[in-house]
Amino acid sequence: MRSCSAECELLTPGSLEAVLCLLHDEPGLWTPIAGGTEIMVLYGAGKLTERKFVSIAVPELREITEDGGWISVGGGCSFTQIRRHVGIQKHFPMLAQCASWLGGIANQNRGTIGGNLANASPAADSPPALFAYGAELELISARGKRRIPYEEFHLGYKKTALALDELIGTVLLPKRFDDSLRYVRKVGTRNAQAISKICMAATATVKHGHVEEIRIGMGSVAPTPLRLAATERALMGTELTDAAILNVVIWEARRALASETAPIDDIRSTAAYRTLVAGNLLEEMLRTFAGAAR
Amino acid sequence: MQSERVVGQPVFRKEGLAKVLGAARYIDDLSMPGMIYGATVRSAIPRGRVLGIEFSPGIPWDEFTIVTAKDIPGKNYIAMINNDWPCLVDGVVNHPQEPILLLAHPDRHLLPQAVAAVHVRYEEMSSVHSIEESERGRTIIWGEDNVLKSYLLEKGDVDAAFAQPDIIIVVGEYTTGAQEHLYIENNGAIAMYDEHAGVTLWGSLQCPFYAHKSLMAVTGLPEDKVRVIQVETGGAFGGKEDYPSMIGAHAALLAMKSGRPVKIVYDRAEDMAATTKRHPSRTRHRTAVTKDGKLLAADIELCLDGGAYSTLSSTVLSRATIHSGGAYFWPNIRVRSKAYATNTPPHGAFRGFGAPQALFATERHMDRVAKAVGLTPEEFRRRNLLLTGETTSTGQVIRQQIDLQGWMERALDCANYREKKARFDRENPDGVRKKGIGFAVFLHGSGFTGSGERYLNSLVGVDATAEGRIRVLVSSTEFGQGTNTILCQIAAETLGVDYDVVEMAPPDTGIVPNSGPTVASRTAMVVGRLVQSAALGLKQTLIASGLLGERYLTEEFQAAAKAHIGKHGGLCSMSRYQAPPDVYWDDQTYRGEAYAAYAWAVYVAEVTVEVTTYSVAVDDFVALQEVGRVLNPVLATGQVEGGVAQGIGYALYEKVSWDRGLMKNNQMTNYIIPTSQDLPKIRVYFEEVPFEHGAYGAKGIGELPMDGPAPAILNAIAHATGEDFNAIPLLPEDIAERLAAGAPAAQEMATV
């Protein structure tokens, strides 16, 4: 333990309203802490610069509700809750899958989806599935609520659309992907408790052999989790069922992918490996989709 | 051989109950009245001169106990082979994370800030960070040529063999990386000083008398004023052989200066960055073989990266040198080996102790030699494996009845090797999942090398307490491998009493004799044998005294022991090591009986290489070994499984990332060991050929399972991919780099 606990304050207001008031009254002064799986690691290593924390582990943020065409996941829901939720398993199986890839069981019990997104690691496990499922976020503050597409959340490395007094209140998932083709894969340093070298999720609709809609999310290939907009554009309308054409499509898609990703060398992998494997995953996805469309 | 009541039975681990209850007390669980906490200021550069040490304001320095090299009352070294490893830097830094200054304070939370507030000014000097750089010798950091130690082992006439006509010559270079022990309990120690009693040290450690020797040197205190007590130790694997002497000396220095008990417990980051690792290696093989696949000669050049001080490198290099020939008959062999100095924290003991490096090279190379002569790996090995009566690389005659060919066949059958190999060959061309199967045949010498056991001159005791309990007196320690259990089994068996009435005397240098260090797969075979003879002496004493008949129950034995103690004041039997007869070893020429016995093994690995991600999964693992008599089947199986898991990590996951001698990935998150979801079913089989000089026929088992997994796995990967990978750890990034030349992207680019 390299930090001195006596130097830190941690408030537990206990209700969402009280948390939001605190954040509103002294914006930027209080750092929210949810499951602690990120902040407490930095704290233990003596790498936290912040000294004042507010616990946002409040019951109001821990609900998963289903109504009409949406499933709403409270920002404070743990990955265990997400994995076990029948509606998510049914309508958003890739999100349940990504939740199962996060840390070990104990970390899934504590880690929250809001924390995962707000922490904004490019290697986070849940973002690719959220891109693929067209998720939206409801950001809340004492000032009120606002709703944004998840694509607009990440602004740069560890920079998000959250204002100083805002929290991720709800992650909203539209139930319109039940019939879509899907592809999800994590490439980590090992099978469990692994930080992603690459994580990818995609949904697609293919009609008469042609891509009608496609959404692809990828992690660890850019300063933020990424929706592969250029790759999606390159793939829209293309034909997947003809083997010869498919090879061209794959090549075009790899080129588009390379144009919008910028992986780096770090302690877990190399830029060269990430570039190569990202392309391989894209190809595997397309061959899977092509196989399903035939 | 199956007639024993206790030996060979799966009796429960002696300290198992305390462990499953969470009641076992490890070093960080202990506290002493008035105890304060110590921390270490370490070097930030790989090599240079210390110009000055400054203490930043804002820290209440007067509350701290501060120790530098000048405060050392005795000698400034950790007592090892050459005594060249400083306890604290005195002017010159030779590696990152070298201890320079010690701090102690009653509030452990203040220490990290205080450590950060000590600023050391250096004049940096050029440094050396690889075997190649050290070999090149542009910068000399050790002696005249950077060579910490070298050996030459020669048998037959190697040059003449290579000059023969009609032979095939196969060359290869093989490298292995550093490996972190990653025992789950970090290093830690508590020291207490008292003018009358001297220094007492409690520690998480393997070798109480090693720490004892270093404490005598550093404190300048006589033998009877230094006492070392091992506490429950949460894993070691060789990593707590040498470094505990360092941390123990630091705690003792702080305790002497402060007059209070001092606890030093490293956190994970410090433990990983500062303490020892397995020696990285580079081995070059040049092999002469006849066209019908008989080995004629080996010319092997093996180099280890020893780190900044000589520490244990000479003995690690020795074991590597001797194991280089593997389990084969070589009419001619030459091994030239060197340990090079680099500006890295000293590499040290790690399960296998040089053998895993040497055998990785040999067993990878043998697959390549087989291919070169057009034989299958198994047929090629069948023609060359050692037979009873043949001689090893050091000229040692194999007297034991071994059947390596038969054991190889059994292991291959258990793995369904031939059927799978054929199937994989058929199916691989179509899939993105390439399957492969490979194996390794190897050996591991039990006990200290050469004359080592004779120098150790181990002493062991068995005694009885006034309550009629039997105690085993040894300095051999428990750190998970089962020392407590098997030694109590041996004593119970010999005495003819229940296992439950036998216990271990505390591992305290003030109580137990020096039975040597707990290393080198020597505990079961060497120390166990001494326990057996000491126990026999105790029994004979009771029988001779007329207190005990030839046949008795446990209670009768205990009653007799109590009666003897009542009459004579005590009951203890000691036994000292005696070398087995007709054992000859020459330290100069490296000829003779290198080890009293060898354990043998055949390991088979089945893998899948997935060419989308270039990742490797081990799907099945067969571990067959001959270790003499198996004293406790549950413990022995656990030893093998654990060793195989570490071997899988060594081959596929565990990479130390270095930055000028500093470990960069010194976190559990970034140094990757297998989890419960990364291992295949490990199937363990034993052959038992009792060794007449081991306890109830036992040989060594602890290190053997570390030697085989890496070459077996890389041989399987070669089968799966058709590519020779000759370096470990082998990560997906390395496989990608090799296979990417033919990757789909490049191909398709050409066709579009």
Added chain:
Amino acid sequence: MSMREFSLRVNGVERIVSAPPMARLLDVLRQELGLTGTKEGCGEGECGSCSVLINGELVNSCLVPIAQAAGTSITTIEGVGAHTKLHPVQQAFLQCGGAQCGICTPGMILAAVHLLEKCPNPTREQIEEGLNGNLCRCTGYMRIFAAVEKAATTIEAGVPG
């Protein structure tokens, strides 16, 4: 910042502890309450040696600030079984060789207890997953898997531990 008082139920007993709110639950258990069966291996939620149950859920106590544990019910290894009455998981670890050096054992046993609570008859894959946050460097996990399988059978048969 000042110390605060927190009440929590530990192994069935109401306890009041005084600690800074960011103090790690691990440190409070070990240093304030003397429950040293909970171990620290990495301090970053990676090894699971510090595993405890909070309201029945497995957590790494090195990542839980005490303020967030206030008002909860905590089970540590000391609350799982006793000398006179081992939990079936403890008994199975002893019998199957699930403990070697023993440092990961308390956390591993809590992970196993947690798994069997959620999933009384786990497959081998479920066992592997249920223990995936608890690193063991000694056993290679095989004896641990065997112990969990054995414990599941014992519990199902209703044999008292």
